[in-house]
Amino acid sequence: MKKKWTMLAATTVVAALITGCGNTAEETKEDTAEKQTTAEEKVIQDQLGRDVTVPGKVERIAVGGILPYFSTWYVATNSTKEVVGLHPNAYNAAENSILADMSPDILKADTSFIKNGEVNVEELMKINPQLYFENSQNQKSIDKLEDAGVSVVALSAIDVAVAEPLATFNSWLKVTSDITGTTERTDMFLEKGKKVQAELDEKLDGIKEKDKPRALILYQHSDKSIMVGGKNFFSNQWLNATGAYDVTAEEVTGTKEVNMEQIYKWNPDIIYITNFSTTQPENLTNNVFEGQDWSQVKAVQAGNVYKIPLGIYRWFPPSGDAPLMLEWMAQKNHPELFDYDMKKEITDYYSEFYDYDVTEEQVENILHPSSDAAKQ
Known part of the structure; x- marks a missing residue:
């Protein structure tokens, strides 16, 4: 680097x-x-x-x-x-x-x-x-x-x-x-963000609500608690912007602790896990949490459980990598519409916006962040 x-x-x-x-x-x-x-x-x-x-x-x-x-x-x-x-x-x-x-x-x-x-x-x-x-x-x-x-x-x-x-x-x-x-990088970021969102909007235009994947974002999770995000929170904003249907939107505002019965009721097609939780996708797919049977959930059965990346900061809340988050999540929600090479997108973005040459290892760490980032 x-x-x-x-x-x-x-x-x-x-x-x-x-x-x-x-x-x-x-x-x-x-x-x-x-x-x-x-x-x-x-x-x-x-x-x-x-x-x-x-x-x-x-x-x-x-x-x-x-x-x-x-x-x-x-x-x-x-x-x-x-x-x-x-x-x-x-x-x-x-x-x-x-x-x-x-x-x-x-x-x-x-x-x-x-x-x-x-x-x-x-x-x-x-x-x-x-x-x-x-x-x-x-x-x-x-x-x-x-x-x-x-x-x-x-x-x-x-x-x-x-x-x-x-x-x-x-x-x-x-x-x-x-x-x-300072305005130079601010202006660059604002322009890039608008451009990426416009690209997404164009390709997502016309997709009916029933054809959108039903998605859930686990904001905080452990063997003792399941906290999800809903309306008036980043969860809902990211999912709406990237062509997913937020399964929590009608019942959750902000964040809310829920139980597995509620998860079964929502039965999402895709689950995203933020970096405010140490939980990794394999923890759900391997059903390691006592008292939580995730094997019954459609997203887990299909292997559609993803850890949200972490670049210069966690990608879930506001960060300078937000345009990358839009691309990454849109591709997960609609792989048939978006064919981003995220490794290249990250490499080019960091070079353009941060004047920094990332290594392959660093890109992998961004896309697959350690649980240590959530420990307190």
Whole structure:
């Protein structure tokens, strides 16, 4: 593997100082001070609609409950050296991803500021982040951090108003571009995502609902619990975008724990397993879970059980590999319509978007991720 270049040109996020020909020597000290402040800081709007003051040059960020965000930062900036703090769950995914090879600075991030799932302000202060990125629904953490003087950027975990899977990631890229001033890779990603979805839509157009494969996404799974995703969640968005019928859509909103009787009732043709679970396809096909007889399920009988890949981050939530996820899942749902060579797609994509040459082994690891990525 080989990194062709290390960073995009240094970004400039300093607000322009308009001096013009109207300036005179009578300019006051107050005016000058105001301009200096403007040059060093700016105000952006986060996804709670709040005005957040951010530094002109961001060099230290921490990522809390909005787990995938660090990969968004990488997509926008081609760097992770600014990520000084990371939620342990996100760190585990990063450690077991190709991003650890592409941008090893991510492995320097501290995780000690998250204790029992909650942010510990004292520990966070030790790494001194300029900005903290948090799930917009975690108001408790946001309030706690702001009371401590930490600048918090709130991000929405999912854009339920737009029923397509790239919407959330696109919105995060927009916020990141507002903060960093980087737009080149953001624009490339947005264009690629639109192109892939348009290709899928064209080929899927006219397929009747009854002809779509009935699919289920296991969000979290173990011998003790079966958690599925439904409407207003990435599960439903991915399945809809790639030509599958979401068997949970009429009964599940968000995520829900279900039993095997419900699985038998849905009886999906295809089962996808996310990287938030250590379960592998062979665990279902070999029926290894006591008290869960998966042999009765159509997807298991046909061998249509797939582990969702993991590239620079898990492909199930928002990530820079989202166009690849669309291609991969569309091909699983409709192999008669889509003949992507996913190894080539991944190789070309990583070269084009990340300027990184992946090895055959790395491609295999992306397509067949280890269970370690889900361990906490």
